[in-house]
Structure formats: structure tokens, C-alpha cells
Amino acid sequence: xxxxxxxxxxxxxxxxxxxxxxxxxxxxxxxxxxxxxxxxxxxxxxxxxxxxxxxxxxxxxxxxxxxxxxxxxxxxxxxxxxxxxxxxxxxxxxxxxxxxxxxxxxxxxxxxxxxxxxxxxxxxxxxxxxxxxxxxxxxxxxxxxxxxxxxxxxxxxxxxxxxxxxxxxxxxxxxxxxxxxxxxxxxxxxxxxxxxxxxxxxxxxxxxxxxxxxxxxxxxxxxxxxxxxxxxxxxxxxxxxxxxxxxxxxxxxxxxxxxxxxxxxxxxxxxxxxxxxxxxxxxxxxxxxxxxxxxxxxxxxxxxxxxxxxxxxxxxxxxxxxxxxxxxxxxxxxxxxxxxxxxxxxxxxxxxxxxxxxxxxxxxxxxxxxxxxxxxxxxxxxxxxxxxxxxxxxxxxxxxxxxxxxxxxxxxxxxxxxxxxxxxxxxxxxxxxxxxxxxxxxxxxxxxxxxxxxxxxxxxxxxxxxxxxxxxxxxxxxxxxxxxxxxxxxxxxxxxxxxxxxxxxxxxxxxxxxxxxxxxxxxxxxxxxxxxxxxxxxxxxxxxxxxxxxxxxxxxxxxxxxxxxxxxxxxxxxxxxxxxxxxxxxxxxxxxxxxxxxxxxxxxxxxxxxxxxxxxxxxxxxxxxxxxxxxxxxxxxxxxxxxxxxxxxxxxxxxxxxxx
Numbered sequence: 001x002x003x004x005x006x007x008x009x010x011x012x013x014x015x016x017x018x019x020x021x022x023x024x025x026x027x028x029x030x031x032x033x034x035x036x037x038x039x040x041x042x043x044x045x046x047x048x049x050x051x052x053x054x055x056x057x058x059x060x061x062x063x064x065x066x067x068x069x070x071x072x073x074x075x076x077x078x079x080x081x082x083x084x085x086x087x088x089x090x091x092x093x094x095x096x097x098x099x100x101x102x103x104x105x106x107x108x109x110x111x112x113x114x115x116x117x118x119x120x121x122x123x124x125x126x127x128x129x130x131x132x133x134x135x136x137x138x139x140x141x142x143x144x145x146x147x148x149x150x151x152x153x154x155x156x157x158x159x160x161x162x163x164x165x166x167x168x169x170x171x172x173x174x175x176x177x178x179x180x181x182x183x184x185x186x187x188x189x190x191x192x193x194x195x196x197x198x199x200x201x202x203x204x205x206x207x208x209x210x211x212x213x214x215x216x217x218x219x220x221x222x223x224x225x226x227x228x229x230x231x232x233x234x235x236x237x238x239x240x241x242x243x244x245x246x247x248x249x250x251x252x253x254x255x256x257x258x259x260x261x262x263x264x265x266x267x268x269x270x271x272x273x274x275x276x277x278x279x280x281x282x283x284x285x286x287x288x289x290x291x292x293x294x295x296x297x298x299x300x301x302x303x304x305x306x307x308x309x310x311x312x313x314x315x316x317x318x319x320x321x322x323x324x325x326x327x328x329x330x331x332x333x334x335x336x337x338x339x340x341x342x343x344x345x346x347x348x349x350x351x352x353x354x355x356x357x358x359x360x361x362x363x364x365x366x367x368x369x370x371x372x373x374x375x376x377x378x379x380x381x382x383x384x385x386x387x388x389x390x391x392x393x394x395x396x397x398x399x400x401x402x403x404x405x406x407x408x409x410x411x412x413x414x415x416x417x418x419x420x421x422x423x424x425x426x427x428x429x430x431x432x433x434x435x436x437x438x439x440x441x442x443x444x445x446x447x448x449x450x451x452x453x454x455x456x457x458x459x460x461x462x463x464x465x466x467x468x469x470x471x472x473x474x475x476x477x478x479x480x481x482x483x484x485x486x487x488x489x490x491x492x493x494x495x496x497x498x499x500x501x502x503x504x505x506x507x508x509x510x511x512x513x514x515x516x517x518x519x520x521x522x523x524x525x526x527x528x529x530x531x532x533x534x535x536x537x538x539x540x541x542x543x544x545x546x547x548x549x550x551x552x553x554x555x556x557x558x559x560x561x562x563x564x565x566x567x568x569x570x571x572x573x574x575x576x577x578x579x580x581x582x583x584x585x586x587x588x589x590x591x592x593x594x595x596x597x598x599x600x601x602x603x604x605x606x607x608x609x610x611x612x613x614x615x616x617x618x619x620x621x622x623x624x625x626x627x628x629x630x631x632x633x634x635x636x637x638x639x640x641x642x643x644x645x646x647x648x649x650x651x652x653x654x655x656x657x658x659x660x
Contacts, residue, residue: 001453002393004373005301005351006055007363010083011062013356014038016363016390017047018375019054023641033067035083036375038361040390044375047081048088055102055113058083066091066111066167068099073124077172078102078111078165092165092174096123098152100160101187105194109167112197115174116160116184145558146183146208150601150633159184162199164221177227178219182207187242188219192249196220198232200240200254209560211262214240216252216274234279239263240272242307248315251275251335255292255307257283260563266444266472266482269293269307271320273335284318284333288340291481294323294474296349296448297440299637301373305445308352311335313359319343321352323475325420326448330364330378330385343378343385349450355380367450369422370403402427404459411468413498417491420476421468421499422447424459425508434513434537434659435464435503439496441520441543443472443488444481454636454648461652463659466503470495472521486565488521488548488579489528496525500533513537513659517651519595519636520603521545527581527611530590538658540651542595543633546607547583548576556601585614591621593654595647598626602633625650 003021010017016036024030032050037043047056047065055068065083070076076099081088097117104111120126121138130136140147140156148154161179178186178199186201197219204213215235220228232252240256241263252274257267268291274281285292292307308321312332319332322342328349331342344350344364351373353363362380366387367373372394378385406422413419426433436458440447447467455465469475471483471491483491504511515538518526523544530539545551552559552569561568566575577583592615596608605626615622625647631639636647 001300001372001397003301004365004375004391004393007351007353007365007375008056008058009038009354009356009361009363009377010035010058011060011357013358013361015083016353016375016377017056017058017065018044018363018365018391019056020044020046020393024051027640027642029641033065036390038377038390040377040388044391044393045085047083047085055100057102057104059104060106060108064108066102066104068102068113070099076115078113078174080167090172091167091169092163093172094163094174097158098160103188103190105190106192107194110194111165111167112177112188112190113163113165113174114160114184114186114188115163115176116155116158119156119158148556148601150556151638153601160186162186162188162197162219175221175225177221178217178229180229189243189245189252191218191245192247198243198245198252200243208558210260211239212237212260214238214256216240216243216254232274232276232279235274235281239269242309244309244311244318246311246315246335247313250277250315253309253311253318253335255309263293264305264444264557266478266485268478271307271309271318271333273318282337284335284337285340288333289477290322290324290331290340291474291478292320292322293444295442295445296323296326296328296450296475297442297445298349298367298450298452299454300367300451302634302638303445304351310352310354313355313357319352319355319362321350323446323448325475326422326446326469328448328450330362341383343383344387345384347449349373349448350376369406369449369451369455370398372398372451401456402460403456409502411498411502413494415491415494417471417495419468419470419495419498421466421502424455424465426459426462426464429462429508432508432510433462433464434515434655435466435506435509436655436659437496437499437503437514437516438465438467439516439518439522439525440467440469440473441518441522442474443484443492443521443524444474446473446475448475454651457648457652458655461655463655464503464506464509466499468495468499470499486575488524489581492525493528493532496529497533500529500536515539515655515659517542519543520633523603523607524581526592528584530588530592531581531584534587534589536590538591538593538654540593540595540654541608541611542636543597543600543603544594544607544611545603546581546611548580549573550610551603551607552576554604554606582610582614585618588615588618589620591658592623593650594622594624595650596624596626597628597631597633597635597639599629599631600633600635623650623654 165174327346517540519542
């Protein structure tokens with residue numbers, strides 16, 4: 001399977017730059033940059049060979065491509081290569097650390113990027129010296145609760161800072177122009193004239209606990225390290241991310257909301273526009289019911305929770321990805337306000353790329369339940385944009401597989417609430433068959449119209465696979481999402497019960513062989529289900545939450561008292577404990593497979609340990625599969641390839657043992 005992501009249309013509209021990800025013979029991912037012909041007439045060609053090249057960005061004139069080189073055990077660097085192919089040139093060599101986000105200045109002379117250094121004691125050289133002299137692994141000395149992030153690892157007190165490199169300079173170096181973001185999680189964009197950058201940042205000392213202090217600042221790089229930072233006035237209080245300067249220089253768009261919630265919230269993340277003349281900001285999507293963070297989950301690509309926003313080249317409209325009822329839609333709204341227009345059809349997941357310079361073409365990565373993500377080009381005309389596929393990197397694989405189209409259904413919960421779900425039915429099945437309910441993580445995300453390998457695999461094994469978006473999911477409005485705020489195991493469980501009831505009533509399902517599985521919050525709901533429904537044949541709980549009291553203190557995102565949950569683990573823990581599945585485990589008798597990664601920083605492995613220990617104590621058949629520290633919370637979609645295969649085999653074996 002070939003991964004395709006980060007599609008970027010060339011300024012002249014002739015090619016699409018994208019990242020190509022494969023697994024090599026040494027069980028490692030290799031990422032290189034490729035260019036697809038925008039007409040689809042010629043096969044894609046490799047621009048770089050990897051093995052770890054990312055953030056490919058066209059120069060403003062389309063003659064060069066800049067990218068991040070992050071080869072293992074080497075310090076990262078920014079390189080540029082001619083778009084027609086040729087030898088790459090290093091623009092900036094950084095110390096050991098991490099580079100993320102890369103942007104050309106509109107004049108094509110500079111590159112801006114975020115860089116976070118690695119502490120000296122954690123560099124490969126330091127590790128080699130310790131090994132040579134028999135030294136111990138050094139301790140981590142931590143002064144701030146923000147010192148780790150799942151999938152990113154431990155960074156202790158180090159923070160990302162904004163750097164600028166001179167493309168034409170003789171020295172491969174860069175200068176830091178902004179390092180005042182408390183958490184290092186800022187985002188940025190260049191002014192159209194290339195003189196400054198706008199940065200979405202939170203510089204408050206307690207940014208983790210007070211995200212509403214986020215603001216926009218304009219950073220003007222100066223000579224000799226004298227860089228000016230000016231905060232924009234008139235902005236509403238609330239989170240702000242992904243600023244984007246309009247091509248005409250008159251406005252700045254950003255994703256945000258009013259209030260005290262952080263970026264991950266039951267409330268919609270809206271598209272805002274700030275007028276630099278009037279110094280006023282207004283939401284363009286407040287009345288649409290659309291959330292810019294309604295991610296569609298899959299196991300063939302990383303979870304895309306970050307908003308995707310692009311200005312149309314004439315500055316008259318803003319385009320964005322909207323997660324709506326299980327689909328990922330490309331939509332737009334006039335910059336001055338107006339109705340949201342949807343430009344792609346539902347039934348697919350579309351990731352927003354960039355426009356050609358004249359705005360006639362748009363790059364898109366598109367997938368469906370039976371199509372692995374591939375690069376597409378949209379003709380920007382009319383209301384609904386025609387799409388044509390310009391890569392077919394997975395065609396050979398898909399020609400060997402028999403995939404199943406899902407059937408879409410709307411169920412009614414016991415209180416009348418509609419529940420959107422999908423069913424994969426095995427081909428050629430004549431007898432009543434076992435069925436599995438998959439519950440998505442988040443919970444504030446969605447399942448939907450994208451390729452999910454695990455679903456197809458289980459269907460091919462002879463199981464009906466059901467999946468749904470119960471209350472708490474994104475994509476159905478803030479009321480649907482917010483129904484379980486601080487109250488997991490209530491309305492969401494009502495909706496899950498409706499799906500289980502429909503499964504048992506289905507004419508093709510053996511009601512005595514119904515199981516449930518899920519990861520993260522889906523693992524939470526699996527735990528909740530086996531504690532409250534003793535008719536389930538078997539279960540699989542993956543990277544789960546089982547005890548919200550302990551989880552609140554050992555996750556990479558600390559729980560803020562009285563924001564999402566009432567109380568706190570150290571003060572009034574009653575609400576957290578009532579909503580904890582482990583508090584209701586007396587009487588559980590469902591055979592359960594527990595899967596967890598020791599490197600999971602989102603849901604600590606102790607959450608799975610509590611489930612396994614309780615099951616063993618109760619005498620319930622159980623199996624615990626623990627993956628090593630090299631894996632993370634996202635192991636099923638981004639972990640070591642051999643471990644991902646091992647996990648799928650364990651899942652298949654568990655269902656065969658209890659459901660066949």
C-alpha cells in the first residue's frame with residue numbers, strides 16, 4: 001500500500017507535488033516527494049528519493065521545490081531542488097531536533113519554518129558516548145506539564161521557535177525571529193509582500209490551562225536580530241490557529257472560536273476573518289454548523305485534526321475542508337461573509353491542497369471506502385467541481401482485492417435521536433453470520449467515507465462490520481457533539497445500544513455472535529459496553545480509557561478542572577469516577593482482548609492494565625497484547641509496519657476464537 005498526502009498544485013497548473021510513503025524491506029517508512037502530471041496524461045515522477053523527505057513546497061515561480069530532510073540519526077535540514085529534477089542544495093542545516101511547517105516568502109528569497117532543538121544529552125552522539133563508557137540513560141528534569149506529546153515523544157522544556165533562512169545565502173543557516181510561544185505550538189504565514197509574518201500564538205505563562213489568551217502577532221524580521229513583534233488589536237478572546245494572509249494583504253483568516261475552550265472542543269471551530277483596516281474580526285461560518293476540526297478517522301493515514309484553509313487567489317473567498325456527516329467536503333465562503341458553498345460531493349474524503357496561480361485548478365487528495373487516497377485535480381468551475389484522478393499508485397494492489405461498498409443507514413435511538421451508521425456485508429454469505437461493531441476514537445471525530453483497511457479485512461473474514469457516529473461525534477452540529485460533554489456513557493451509550501439492537505435484529509446476523517471493538521475513546525466505549533451489556537459474545541479494547549480519574553493525570557494533555565469534566569481527579573472526582581467503565585466492572589463476563597502500547601502518551605498503558613487485571617480477577621477469558629515503547633497511541637495507523645500486521649493478526653485470531 002502506497003501512502004499519498006500533502007498535494008500541492010504548481011503555480012502554472014501543470015504538476016502536483018505530493019508526498020509518497022511506502023514501507024521498505026527493513027520495516028521502515030520511506031517518504032519521498034513526487035510530481036504528478038495535472039492532466040493525468042503521464043505517470044508521476046520522483047523528485048527526491050527520501051528516505052525521510054517531507055513538507056514539499058513550490059517556490060512562488062514554480063522553478064524550485066523546498067523540503068525538509070530528516071534522515072534518521074542526522075541533524076535535520078532544509079533543502080531546495082529544481083522542479084525539473086537535479087541536484088539538491090542545502091539552505092539551512094539545523095542542530096539535532098525537529099523541523100515542522102515550511103513556507104516560502106512570496107518574493108521567493110526566504111523560507112520560514114518552525115524548529116525545536118534536541119537537548120544535548122539526547123543526541124545520538126551523546127548516546128554513543130554513554131554506551132562506550134557504560135553510562136546510564138540520563139534523567140528528565142521537568143519544570144512544565146507540557147513536556148511530551150503522543151507521536152512526538154518527550155521534549156521536556158524545549159519549544160518550537162520560528163526561523164527564517166535566506167535561500168540565496170552562502171551559509172546554510174537560519175535565524176530565529178520569534179521564540180515567545182509558551183507551548184511552541186504556533187502557526188504562521190507570510191505577508192504578501194514578504195516583509196513580515198503573521199503568527200497565531202499563546203504567550204501566556206499558563207497557556208495549557210488558559211488557551212483563550214491566544215492571539216495574532218505580526219513578526220517583522222530585522223537586521224542584527226532586531227525583530228519587531230506587534231500584536232493585532234481588536235481580536236476576540238479565544239483559541240486561534242492557522243492564520244492565513246489574503247493575497248491582497250487586506251485580511252487575515254484564521255481558525256478559532258470565542259470562549260475558554262482549547263482547540264479540541266465540542267464547540268465548532270470556525271473560520272474567522274480579520275480586517276486589517278477596521279481591526280475587527282468576524283466568523284464566516286458561525287451559522288453554518290460546520291466544524292473545521294471534524295476529522296474522519298482511518299487506519300491508512302494520520303488523523304487530520306488540523307484545519308485546512310486556503311485563500312482563493314483573488315482574495316474574494318476562502319476555501320476549507322468541512323467534515324459533514326461522515327464525508328470530507330471541500331467548501332468555500334465569501335471573504336466578506338455569506339453562504340457556505342460545497343464544491344465536492346458527499347460519499348468521499350477530500351483533503352484540501354493548493355490552487356494554481358490563476359485559481360483555475362485545485363489539488364485534492366481523495367479517498368472512498370473502496371479507494372485508497374490518491375491525488376486528484378479539481379477544475380474550479382461552477383458550483384460542484386469536476387475531479388480527475390492523476391495518480392493510481394495503489395491500482396495494482398486494489399486489482400487483487402475484493403472490497404465491499406458500505407450500506408448507509410439511519411437508525412433511531414430509544415429517545416428518538418437519529419444515528420448515522422454504515423454496514424459492510426461479506427460477499428456471498430448465505431447463512432446468518434457474526435457481526436462486529438466498531439466504535440471510533442475521539443470521541444469528537446467521525447467515521448465515514450474513507451478507506452479503512454481493518455474494516456475491509458474483517459469483512460473479508462466473514463463478519464458483518466457496523467460502524468456509526470453516535471452523539472459526541474463531529475460532523476452533525478455542536479448539539480450532537482456536545483451532548484456528552486462531561487457525561488460519557490450517557491447519550492453516546494444510548495446511540496451505541498441502538499446500533500447493537502439493529503445488528504441483533506438484522507436478518508443476516510446471528511444475534512448470539514455480536515461483538516464490539518474500538519480504540520482510544522472507542523476502547524472506552526468497548527469497556528463501557530461489556531460492563532453494561534452481558535449479551536456480547538466477545539470484545540477488543542484497544543489503547544483504551546478505563547479510569548478517567550487516573551487518566552486525567554497521566555495523559556499528554558492534562559485535564560483542566562471544571563472545563564470539560566466537573567471537578568478534578570484530586571478534587572471532587574465523583575463525576576470522573578461515575579463515568580469510568582472500571583467502576584462498573586463487577587459482573588463483566590465478556591471475553592476481551594486488551595491491546596495497548598507502552599509508548600502511548602495519550603492513554604497511558606496503565607488504562608489497559610486496569611482492564612486486564614480486573615478481567616483476570618473476575619475469571620473472565622482475557623488476553624493482553626502490549627506493544628513496546630517504540631509504538632504510540634496512533635500505532636494502528638502509524639506504528640512500525642510489522643507491529644501493525646501483528647496487531648491485525650491478533651484481532652483476526654481473537655474473533656476467530658470466539659465468533660466462528
